[in-house]
Amino acid sequence: MGHKTIDELVRADEGLVSRSIFVDDEIFQQELRQVFSRAWLFVGHESLVPKPDDYFVSRMGTESVILTRDRQGQIQVMLNSCAHRGMKLCRYDHGNNRTFTCPYHGWSFSTDGKLVEKPGELVGVPGHATHYKGELDKKQWGLKTVAQVVNYKGAIWATWDPDAPPFLDYLGNMRLYLDAALDHRDGSPGGSEVIGGVQKWRVKCNWKFAPENFIGDLYHDISHRSVDIVGIGPGGGKGRRDPSATRSAICFPELGHGLLGRLPFYEEGPYAPQYARYPEVEAYFRQIHEQRERTLGSAMRVQLSVGTIFPNMSFHGRQPRTLAVFHPISATEMEMWRMYLVDKDAPEAVKEAARHYFLRYSGPGGMTESDDMENWTGATEASMGAISRELYFNYQMGVGHAQPVPEIPGCSVNGEYTEENARIYYRRWAQFMNGLSWDQLMAGSVRAEEKAA
Ligand code: FES
Ligand code: FE
Numbered sequence: 001m002g003h004k005t006i007d008e009l010v011r012a013d014e015g016l017v018s019r020s021i022f023v024d025d026e027i028f029q030q031e032l033r034q035v036f037s038r039a040w041l042f043v044g045h046e047s048l049v050p051k052p053d054d055y056f057v058s059r060m061g062t063e064s065v066i067l068t069r070d071r072q073g074q075i076q077v078m079l080n081s082c083a084h085r086g087m088k089l090c091r092y093d094h095g096n097n098r099t100f101t102c103p104y105h106g107w108s109f110s111t112d113g114k115l116v117e118k119p120g121e122l123v124g125v126p127g128h129a130t131h132y133k134g135e136l137d138k139k140q141w142g143l144k145t146v147a148q149v150v151n152y153k154g155a156i157w158a159t160w161d162p163d164a165p166p167f168l169d170y171l172g173n174m175r176l177y178l179d180a181a182l183d184h185r186d187g188s189p190g191g192s193e194v195i196g197g198v199q200k201w202r203v204k205c206n207w208k209f210a211p212e213n214f215i216g217d218l219y220h221d222i223s224h225r226s227v228d229i230v231g232i233g234p235g236g237g238k239g240r241r242d243p244s245a246t247r248s249a250i251c252f253p254e255l256g257h258g259l260l261g262r263l264p265f266y267e268e269g270p271y272a273p274q275y276a277r278y279p280e281v282e283a284y285f286r287q288i289h290e291q292r293e294r295t296l297g298s299a300m301r302v303q304l305s306v307g308t309i310f311p312n313m314s315f316h317g318r319q320p321r322t323l324a325v326f327h328p329i330s331a332t333e334m335e336m337w338r339m340y341l342v343d344k345d346a347p348e349a350v351k352e353a354a355r356h357y358f359l360r361y362s363g364p365g366g367m368t369e370s371d372d373m374e375n376w377t378g379a380t381e382a383s384m385g386a387i388s389r390e391l392y393f394n395y396q397m398g399v400g401h402a403q404p405v406p407e408i409p410g411c412s413v414n415g416e417y418t419e420e421n422a423r424i425y426y427r428r429w430a431q432f433m434n435g436l437s438w439d440q441l442m443a444g445s446v447r448a449e450e451k452a453a
Pocket of ligand 2: 220
């Protein structure tokens with residue numbers, strides 16, 4: 001590699017993407033700079049840090065970051081690396097800390113707005129008066145913090161880039177669908193929470209395989225045929241596939257986001273039992289469905305199965321709702337995280353049933369996720385060779401058949417089975433990799449203000 005330009009590697013219009021972008025170390029380093037240091041990234045959910053001083057260790061690209069709620073209740077995101085000699089401040093996955101004290105030489109940092117002007121400021125230095133003769137300027141040596149952070153309906157997003165556009169502009173009209181996953185579009189009275197902890201595991205594949213799959217690969221259903229036959233759907237009956245649900249590949253070409261779902265102007269069908277095995281759970285979902293039908297009316301008519309927000313966050317909508325994030329580790333390894341979302345005020349039995357369903361469906365031991373992991377690992381491994389990495393993957397399904405969706409500015413649709421969404425994802429990836437300015441990156445997008453109009 002190294003001889004070909006990004007535009008030679010990603011020929012999205014022709015449906016060709018070089019295998020080398022899934023295995024090459026130089027490309028990987030460039031991704032960390034051009035994609036992960038600039039884009040808005042999903043770092044967690046507010047329910048992971050419910051109380052002041054709670055922290056949760058997350059990742060942004062390959063960087064370890066601390067997601068914490070300060071004493072004033074604000075969410076802060078900072079690099080999990082001491083300003084002195086770089087030691088990780090938090091070595092546990094989560095906890096509660098008033099100050100973050102480094103285990104190496106004992107510097108400590110605070111987010112308490114009463115003590116510090118800036119979150120992550122250095123507040124304690126052993127030997128400051130003696131060894132440092134009082135000369136170390138503590139204000140200069142705080143933790144690196146993200147440039148922007150947003151709590152959007154409980155989901156926390158951050159970017160290192162001060163010039164990045166507001167998150168809602170970055171999201172564009174994909175918001176319609178993300179909202180369905182985050183709070184059903186009605187704020188989930190009482191809010192949503194992540195249950196059962198965060199599942200984390202490593203997969204020996206390039207990180208892009210996963211968001212590409214979630215952005216609209218209905219074609220891979222054959223991978224899950226055994227699961228369909230066994231029938232592990234929430235109702236236990238007909239398997240994971242609902243034949244009545246015709247879906248489309250919907251995407252936002254200017255932004256790189258996309259999903260499999262139905263367009264909002266489709267009629268929402270009557271509530272179809274999903275948890276028939278659990279009458280209490282079934283009754284709960286039916287009741288909230290009917291209630292939402294009354295209060296949301298046509299605004300409710302958003303259905304999705306899976307979607308991806310560029311670059312590395314994906315979600316399932318409706319019930320069950322899940323959030324996933326795919327962290328790059330190296331060109332050929334990723335760390336996959338999954339969080340399961342339920343209404344905070346749902347009865348315990350509903351949360352339990354949802355948790356059981358999540359565990360058998362998704363996650364490292366889940367019956368469908370293990371199918372996907374096998375495919376992505378195999379594809380990565382079989383693209384590492386001197387011969388194989390020179391070849392291109394084929395993304396030609398449905399080239400030239402995308403149609404605009406007049407009802408949703410910035411949106412297009414391309415039938416049920418298509419690779420349109422993968423093409424727009426890699427086109428977006430190439431724009432970031434080519435180092436386009438934010439003005440260029442956002443030129444064709446539909447801004448939040450226009451959406452409101
Ligand atoms: Fe943290 Fe020295 S590395 S105090
Ligand atoms: Fe799958």
